Amino acid sequence: MERRHFLKLLLSTIFVLPTTKADAGFLSSPVATNRLRPPGAVSEETFLGKCIRCGRCVEVCPYRSIVQLDMKNGVHAGTPLILAETVPCYLCMKCVEVCPTGTLKKISQEETRMGIAVVNRFTCITWRGEAICRTCYNVCPFKEKAIRLDELRPVVDEKYCTGCGLCVHGCPITWKEGLKAINVEPIHLMKGSTQGI
Numbered sequence: 001m002e003r004r005h006f007l008k009l010l011l012s013t014i015f016v017l018p019t020t021k022a023d024a025g026f027l028s029s030p031v032a033t034n035r036l037r038p039p040g041a042v043s044e045e046t047f048l049g050k051c052i053r054c055g056r057c058v059e060v061c062p063y064r065s066i067v068q069l070d071m072k073n074g075v076h077a078g079t080p081l082i083l084a085e086t087v088p089c090y091l092c093m094k095c096v097e098v099c100p101t102g103t104l105k106k107i108s109q110e111e112t113r114m115g116i117a118v119v120n121r122f123t124c125i126t127w128r129g130e131a132i133c134r135t136c137y138n139v140c141p142f143k144e145k146a147i148r149l150d151e152l153r154p155v156v157d158e159k160y161c162t163g164c165g166l167c168v169h170g171c172p173i174t175w176k177e178g179l180k181a182i183n184v185e186p187i188h189l190m191k192g193s194t195q196g197i
């Protein structure tokens with residue numbers, strides 16, 4: 001085989017570049033609405049390079065809030081993710097203590113910013129005036145700060161919201177594609193920032 005062709009073939013087996021939609025899916029981040037990295041996570045841009053997929057955060061979580069992604073998630077397989085509407089984060093802060101690489105930084109409950117809850121005023125039954133529901137307010141660990149009631153309607157203050165997802169989990173209203181009337185938008189998608197710093 002010609003040397004030039006051999007090198008080209010060799011390189012193509014080492015670097016699989018995303019050329020199709022499926023390849024892009026293989027590489028794209030699993031972080032999305034209600035799909036969150038655990039507390040203290042470094043930015044999503046550096047997460048992949050720092051997390052060694054040891055699963056310690058998954059094992060230590062007493063609520064089983066963290067799932068370890070499977071092979072379907074391509075290069076993200078083995079990394080941790082919280083599915084907020086299924087099992088939210090109860091902010092026990094055990095996972096940040098055991099991470100050996102600093103991918104989850106040791107931060108406090110108050111410093112946690114996995115995302116920010118956003119109320120959909122078109123689907124929330126209280127905002128729609130159909131019922132008086134205050135479940136999200138009742139379950140929030142920082143009620144009166146992260147979430148308060150304005151004429152009985154829930155309003156989130158992003159300064160204090162940790163993105164724990166307890167409100168998402170508790171909200172009784174589900175509409176398209178499993179979204180609730182309140183959902184957590186991941187912090188890195190909103191501001192490109194990291195947690196606790």
Ligand code: SF4
Binds near residue numbers: 060063088091
């Ligand atoms: S803070 Fe506690 S509840 Fe939340 S993901 Fe970490 S170990 Fe689980």
Ligand code: SF4
Binds near residue numbers: 116117142
């Ligand atoms: S508003 Fe929701 S996501 Fe934010 S701290 Fe309260 S329960 Fe957690």
Ligand code: SF4
Binds near residue numbers: 120170
């Ligand atoms: S729990 Fe859901 S429906 Fe109830 S007030 Fe909060 S956002 Fe609205």
